[in-house]
Amino acid sequence: MDTLARLEQVIAERRSASPDSSYVAKLNAKGIEAVAQKVGEEAVETIIAALSESREEVIGESADLIFHLLVLLQSRRIKLSEVMEELDRREGTSGLEEKASRKDN
Ligand SMILES: N=c1c2ncn([C@@H]3O[C@H](COP(=O)(O)OP(=O)(O)OP(=O)(O)O)[C@@H](O)[C@H]3O)c2ncn1[C@@H]1O[C@H](COP(=O)(O)O)[C@@H](O)[C@H]1O
Numbered sequence: 288m289d290t291l292a293r294l295e296q297v298i299a300e301r302r303s304a305s306p307d308s309s310y311v312a313k314l315n316a317k318g319i320e321a322v323a324q325k326v327g328e329e330a331v332e333t334i335i336a337a338l339s340e341s342r343e344e345v346i347g348e349s350a351d352l353i354f355h356l357l358v359l360l361q362s363r364r365i366k367l368s369e370v371m372e373e374l375d376r377r378e379g380t381s382g383l384e385e386k387a388s389r390k391d392n
Pocket of ligand 1: 297298308311
């Protein structure tokens with residue numbers, strides 16, 4: 288099992304833990320708005336790191352962002368495999384074609 292799949296499983300297990308002992312449980316207890324806000328904050332921190340901080344900072348903020356995105360997906364009951372399937376679907380298609388097909392929809 289790869290890192291993201293393992294992390295997805297850990298996040299699922301920790302949802303029902305005590306908020307006193309688990310960051311995932313504590314964040315989920317605050318509701319999807321708080322989870323979504325956290326994804327936004329981590330995205331901004333990643334952008335700032337990419338523009339003005341060290342490689343290590345960019346790596347750390349990217350890890351925070353990916354982790355919180357997995358928490359968000361789980362709170363919407365979306366499996367990581369569904370996102371991977373969407374990425375697989377796009378494979379071999381130019382990003383520009385993908386953009387054009389989105390405009391058509
Ligand atoms: N990968 C992570 C992970 N990455 C980041 N974080 C937490 O995300 C938070 C990042 O938020 P910030 O940088 O904004 O720091 P903060 O000010 O402390 O955050 P807030 O108080 O605003 O929420 C920190 O509290 C980190 O500890 C994580 N917490 C948990 N995990 C994984 O999730 C597993 C389960 O964790 P628990 O639910 O705590 O058992 C762990 O074993 C890890 O594998």
